[in-house]
Amino acid sequence: MAESKHQYAFFLGCIAPNRYPGCESAAIKTSAKVGIELLPLKGAGCCPAPGAFGSIDLNVFYALAARNLVLAEQMNMDITLICNGCYKSIWEVNHILKHNDELRDGVNEVLKEVDMEFKGSIDVWHLAELYYDPKICGVNKLAASVTRPLTGTKIAVHYGCHLMKPGKERHFGDTENPMWIDELVEALGAEAVQYRNKMQCCGAGGGVRGYDLTHSLDITNEKLINVTEVGADAITEVCPFCQLQYDRGQIEIEEKFGKTYGIPVLHFNELLGLAQGMSPQELALDLHGIDCKPFLEKIL
Amino acid sequence: MATEKNYGNPELEAKLRDRYLYTDDTNPEFLNDVKKVSRTIAHMCYQCGTCTGSCPSAPRSSYRIRLFMRRGVLGLEKEALNDPDLWLCTTCYSCTDRCPRDIAPTDVIMAMRNLAFKYDIVPRNFLKTVQLIYTTGHGVPNNDVNRSAREKLGLSRDPPTTHSYPEFMPGIQKIIDHYKLKENADRILAEEGQ
Numbered sequence: 258m259a260e261s262k263h264q265y266a267f268f269l270g271c272i273a274p275n276r277y278p279g280c281e282s283a284a285i286k287t288s289a290k291v292g293i294e295l296l297p298l299k300g301a302g303c304c305p306a307p308g309a310f311g312s313i314d315l316n317v318f319y320a321l322a323a324r325n326l327v328l329a330e331q332m333n334m335d336i337t338l339i340c341n342g343c344y345k346s347i348w349e350v351n352h353i354l355k356h357n358d359e360l361r362d363g364v365n366e367v368l369k370e371v372d373m374e375f376k377g378s379i380d381v382w383h384l385a386e387l388y389y390d391p392k393i394c395g396v397n398k399l400a401a402s403v404t405r406p407l408t409g410t411k412i413a414v415h416y417g418c419h420l421m422k423p424g425k426e427r428h429f430g431d432t433e434n435p436m437w438i439d440e441l442v443e444a445l446g447a448e449a450v451q452y453r454n455k456m457q458c459c460g461a462g463g464g465v466r467g468y469d470l471t472h473s474l475d476i477t478n479e480k481l482i483n484v485t486e487v488g489a490d491a492i493t494e495v496c497p498f499c500q501l502q503y504d505r506g507q508i509e510i511e512e513k514f515g516k517t518y519g520i521p522v523l524h525f526n527e528l529l530g531l532a533q534g535m536s537p538q539e540l541a542l543d544l545h546g547i548d549c550k551p552f553l554e555k556i557l
Numbered sequence: 558m559a560t561e562k563n564y565g566n567p568e569l570e571a572k573l574r575d576r577y578l579y580t581d582d583t584n585p586e587f588l589n590d591v592k593k594v595s596r597t598i599a600h601m602c603y604q605c606g607t608c609t610g611s612c613p614s615a616p617r618s619s620y621r622i623r624l625f626m627r628r629g630v631l632g633l634e635k636e637a638l639n640d641p642d643l644w645l646c647t648t649c650y651s652c653t654d655r656c657p658r659d660i661a662p663t664d665v666i667m668a669m670r671n672l673a674f675k676y677d678i679v680p681r682n683f684l685k686t687v688q689l690i691y692t693t694g695h696g697v698p699n700n701d702v703n704r705s706a707r708e709k710l711g712l713s714r715d716p717p718t719t720h721s722y723p724e725f726m727p728g729i730q731k732i733i734d735h736y737k738l739k740e741n742a743d744r745i746l747a748e749e750g751q
């Protein structure tokens with residue numbers, strides 16, 4: 258058993274547990290192998306969806322995210338999560354409320370009605386940044402946990418928007434051509450391929466997927482063209498909503514635009530799970546809209 | 558001395574000489590409202606267009622973020638809030654990362670959407686999410702196919718969220734009710750005949 262000195266409250270969000278449960282179980286199992294322990298954050302809910310809620314009433318957005326944060330404060334534990342959308346809500350609201358007394362007082366007035374108080378006593382991390390952080394795990398330790406290297410595969414990394422942008426308010430450095438997740442992918446033995454307009458959005462966010470599906474898919478389609486151009490065997494991301502957009506989106510693109518790509522889409526945790534020897538069944542890859550077989554045949 | 562251009566059209570000439578914006582449809586407070594909600598320096602926009610040039614929504618629609626920035630500065634509230642393009646921003650923050658004046662155009666759009674909602678202007682998919690969270694705690698709730706998949710993975714059939722601990726639901730509902738959000742969502746959807 259790996260030592261578990263790094264414990265976090267695991268904020269699940271919605272799409273991972275309720276659509277791609279393989280992401281959830283992969284996160285728990287892969288992080289355990291590098292000494293990170295994820296504990297359930299009981300009673301958490303939607304982050305809430307930054308596009309949907311933030312667009313309607315930012316005050317509700319702040320208050321509902323604060324409720325989730327308080328649950329972790331009560332456990333006296335930092336939060337980790339595996340979704341960029343959740344990161345936008347949970348990390349950003351934590352950050353805003355820690356630095357803006359007026360908003361914090363407003364939120365606490367509402368939270369009083371449910372016997373809660375936001376104290377600002379914890380931090381929020383994306384699991385991918387913990388994997389990259391040498392103080393917690395780091396690329397070398399991650400590489401050492403690999404038992405089935407993904408040698409010979411080409412992987413296109415989709416960073417998504419809400420983890421790293423807006424760059425000025427985050428701490429990830431360059432947002433035009435970042436490489437740190439590419440490094441994580443290469444630690445698994447795969448080749449991280451570079452493609453045109455890598456930082457472009459998947460098209461799902463801001464409520465656009467629900468508002469105008471064709472418009473949203475057209476953005477996805479552009480990314481798929483760019484990824485195909487460089488011969489990627491799979492797309493990896495760190496956001497189940499991006500995953501849904503690429504994965505289910507390819508089926509919708511086929512229906513709407515008559516274009517077929519068939520590119521498997523795997524969350525970085527699923528990819529790591531495969532590299533650490535987990536079976537496709539243990540990752541529930543059969544729930545994916547796009548068949549992962551062509552990719553699996555290259556590594557199994 | 559520079560000669561004045563003449564297009565030989567008195568009506569057009571008069572229009573071109575007029576450097577002022579006359580419209581009864583402006584709201585001088587609009588810019589302040591936008592700045593208050595967005596907490597960004599929206600008045601600093603000098604219309605360079607870097608935002609529109611960075612925008613994934615621009616090449617495939619008539620949505621222009623720079624136009625909304627101008628509408629904000631000019632107080633063209635109705636024009637901004639009634640434009641269906643307002644809802645085509647994916648909130649990707651590319652414009653925000655690149656704006657040379659350090660404005661967050663994304664947050665300007667979010668603020669305008671918040672202001673539009675005060676006039677009941679809102680696409681219905683946003684309201685459906687409110688209803689789902691109010692009843693389940695999740696914007697994307699669990700279903701039976703997923704429950705059995707979870708079971709096969711050795712996870713609990715329902716995640717350890719409000720799905721497994723419904724005693725947390727009243728807290729969520731109280732917060733949403735405080736802002737009358739569910740009430741308004743239900744009303745707007747009912748008025749539209751669902």
Ligand code: SF4
Pocket residue numbers: 601602603604605606607608609623626655656657658659660662
């Ligand atoms: S990039 Fe900034 S300054 Fe330039 S038009 Fe857009 S908002 Fe205005």
Ligand code: SF4
Pocket residue numbers: 608611612613614615622645646647648649650651652653662663666
């Ligand atoms: S945040 Fe919105 S307006 Fe800005 S570039 Fe992205 S889609 Fe366009």
